[in-house]
Amino acid sequence: MKPFRSLIIDDNEINLLMTVSFVRAHPQLEFLGSFETADEALTKQNFSDVDVLFLDIDIPGTNGVEFRKIVDRVPACIFIPAYPEHALDSFSVETLDFVVKPLKRARFDQSVEKLTQFMTLREKAKLYENHIGGDFIYIKEGHQETKLNLHEIIYLEALKDYTLIITENKRHCVLTSIGNLLKEKSFSQFVRIHRSFAVKRDMIKSRGSNELKLQNNIVLPIGGSYKENLTLF
Template identity: 55%
Template sequence: MKVLNCIIIDDDEIDRLTVLSYAKRFPQLNILGVFEDGEDALPLLENQDIDVLFLDIDMPTLSGFEFRKKAMTVPVCIYITAHPEHAVESFELEALDFIVKPLKMDRFEQTIQRIEAFMEIKFKAQLFDSSLGGDAIYIKEGHEQTKVKLHDILYLEALKDYTLVVTSQKRHCVLSSIGTLLKEAHFQSFVRIHRSFAVQKQFVKKINSYEIELENNIVIPIGRSYKDNLNLIA
């Protein structure tokens, strides 16, 4: 795994030094800077490629939320705070993890494992721009690009920020939500029938009130709030 550039921002000196001490135990983390004020860290956003933010939330000059809004291009944001009531808002700003102080080493280690898993998937699963003649997509898998023909895709399955693109031969993972994919022109032939699934109309064999059967005897559940979409399957 590549070395990840990180910054730490916390106005409490003891908490700031605790995060730094723990982070130094992981050679995959390269600490670019440690700050008590988010304003002082802003120049790094312009001059450095940053992979991970370790942020407090309640800070006097620039809150952790305000800093994150200025740094949404940073892929990983970890909040470490004494205020558990901010958890929902933190995930609305695409936080990968939310830790309630006091920070303990075992909890920090769990966060590092989560970061590693996220970055590995991000590296392996990158949806590439479209395709020859508009009939295929390219999916990055490791160091290779795999061409997947759109008419070979049976269905899409949501995995949080990722989507499985499933053909009869293989399951590909792409770094894009299912909702984002379905907005693309390439995926107009797909119908979302569940919060986690969208099917390609041409492969539908049977429909009943609670599931759809595709070719290869694949059965996909129908979500209650998506039943009206069945009218789009001719």
């Protein structure tokens, strides 16, 4: 596996330098950078690039626990507080490990080993989900987030500034245009067949001159300006 991209947040300069030196010395880790406060990190860092946070809790402004809630999309978080009593607070968020300062190399290595095991299992689970067609997205409908498996989607239908995501059992409505939705990586397997419709390539059963039949016998029109998108079918 590639080294895990690591970000450190600690307002104590001595402790920060110690953590940086351990990260830089470890082959399993790639040092992305460090910040003294969570608020600074939130304004300057792209968290889609981060695999693991090494995070103090008692820091100025947004504390470490609240910060972890904000950036919960980062896969792993290892708290590195100065006081063991902070451990109880960390239980309310996704925490991989809790290492009280001052850091010791042997204890740090144990934490990295735990991180390696976690990331390896996470990658295997992701590959398995993709293999069985379990890749998914989260869509927001009103105030609710819905987890939707991509293999369940039959087709997309444009509705002005909205898009209907059609599955066998339900129609989901999202506030984004069909054109913008198709630009997202998750929808790379979909092809636009009409001003109002896009279908998943592996759902196509047959094609007529002006219509398309899908695997479940749904028939959709083909727009004249979109016929070139179907030359392979």
